[in-house]
Amino acid sequence: MTTFTSSVAADPNSIVPKASRLKRELARANRRKTRSAAFLVVPLLALVFVFFAMPIIGLLTGAVHSPTYADNFPRSAEHLHAGHPFDEAFYEALFLDIRAADDARTTGKVGRRLNQDQPGFSTMLKSANRASRRETPTKGAFRDxxxxxxxxxxxxxxxxxxxxxxxxxxxxxLLKSLDLTRDIGGTLASVSPDKALFVDVFLRTLGISLGVTLICCVLGYPLAWSLVQASPTWRNVMLLGVLFPFWTSLLVRTAAWVIVLQKEGPINSALLGLGLIDAPLTLVFNRFGVFIALTHILLPFLVLPLYSVMKAIPRDYMRAAKSLGARPAYAFLTAYFPQTLPGLSAGAILVFIMSIGYYITPALVGGPKDQMISYFIAFYTNNTINWGLASALALNLLIVTLVLYALYQRITGNGRVSVGV
Incomplete structure (x- = not known):
């Protein structure tokens, strides 16, 4: 010890190179670990990007990217891109495009795209296509x-x-998904009331989602509180009941509600048997059925996060408030309820966002006026093959979801809900 101390005292700078070397070796070791971890994660990131991110990006890009006309009618498209009028040169280019598209069998694609903007184009293109096979106009007579x-x-x-x-x-x-259009001069204008659809559908979607969220809060809060207060045996039984819906198919649960709520179902039969009603009630294929089915499906997503927060709250707080003279209701509202708000808000935003995107349940148990925006996204994707409008509706839905989530984060403040003083 004396020797080491004396050597350091004799040369106090001798330990500095050793410390620098150790730092460099530690930094190299950390870099090797980082590279190894990144190498292990790269395949997963590639899988997520190829099979998850790219399809979503491609779908959302379709809301603003529509090259069908330009790709298949390049001559007339170039004429219009240059800002030239609809003169003889344009119609000559259009005729040549129709002839080329006929050979490539792509006239139908262009007709569908033009028909989405102005009905009637598909028939016009088919007629012009057939006529172009029979004759070719002379120079200067294409417009006529x-x-x-x-x-x-x-x-x-x-x-x-x-x-x-x-x-x-x-x-x-994007404009069509918001019930807007451009007139001949390019000015924004609202579509006629008989053609307006999507704004009402978005408002309906938000209204149904908000209603389901409120119902889940009213039913889920006392259920989560009961889970916390119950004995371990009963708690396990109740948790089994909460988790049981996850073990059955969504389609099976929805179809079961159709059977239960129909006019000949057990609910109407029981009410008729008790003499409470004279005729069967219409409980399905309407808004009531949508609320019931969605609440049954989404209630566990509110109960579980709320239960996890409630379970971590010490019971001493309520006893302390009561010992200080607070009545049970006042003690609950001041000492207990504010501490459960993070779990309640997290469960509520989860239920709300999930209900916005539901498709199968409203389609099966709701009526024509109860379909949500996801139904129309599926309709334009599968039935009319209008990917542009489906992409625009999906983009609007994504924007609404992100805005609501941003508001939630702003209100809660990183998971902490402020209730004021």
Whole structure:
């Protein structure tokens, strides 16, 4: 010890290189560990990106990217991109595009895209396609050839639709998903009331989701409190009942509610047998059935986070409040309830966001006026093959969800709900 102390005292700087070398070796070891961990995670990240992120990005891109016209009718699209009018040169380019698309068998794709903007284009293109096989207009007579075949080819509304569709990037689908459109001059305008649909559907979706969330809060809070207060044996039984819906298929649970709530179902039969009603009640294929089925499906998602928070609250707080003279109700509202707000808010936002995107349950137990926005996304994806509008609706739904989640984070403050003083 004396020797080591004396050597250090003799050369106090000799230990510095050793400390620097140890730091460098430790940094290298940490980098090796980081590289090894990253190497193990890379396959998972690649899998998530390829099979999860890329399809979503591709779907959402379809809301603003629509190159169908430009890819299949390049000559007329280039004419319109340059800002040229609908003159003889345009109609000659359009004729050549129709002939080329006929050979490539892509006329139908362009017709469907134009038809989404202005109904009637699909029939016009088919007629022009058949006529182009029989004859070719002389030089300088292309515009008259189109006008003679169908006067709508020179109609300003149809020309404006072609100019909009010729742009590979467009706001057409986003505007349509908000019941907006552009007139011939390009000015934003609301669609006619008989064509307005999606704003009402979004409001309906938010209303149903908010109603389901409130019902789950009213039913789930006392259930979670009962779980905390129950004995271990009864708690396990009650938790089994809460978790049991997860063990059955969503489709089976929804179909079961159709059977239970129908006019010949057990509920109506019991009410008729007790003499409480004279005729069967309409409990399904309406908004009531949607609320019942969605509440049954989503209630566990509120109970479980709320139960986890309640279980961590010491019971001494309530006893201390009562010992200080507070009545049970006042003690509950001041000493217990504020501490459960993080779990209640987390469960509520989870239920709300999940209910926004539900499709099967409202489709099976709801009526025509109870369908939510996810139904229309599926409809335009599978039935009409209108991917642009389906992508726009999905993008709007995603934006609404992110905004609501951001508001939740702002209100709760990283999981802490402020209730004021």
């Amino acid at each position: 050839w189109f006008a003679t075949g169908d006067a709508r080819w020179v109609d300003p509304e149809f020309q404006a639709a072609m100019r909009r569709s010729a742009q590979p990037y467009t706001d057409f689908f």
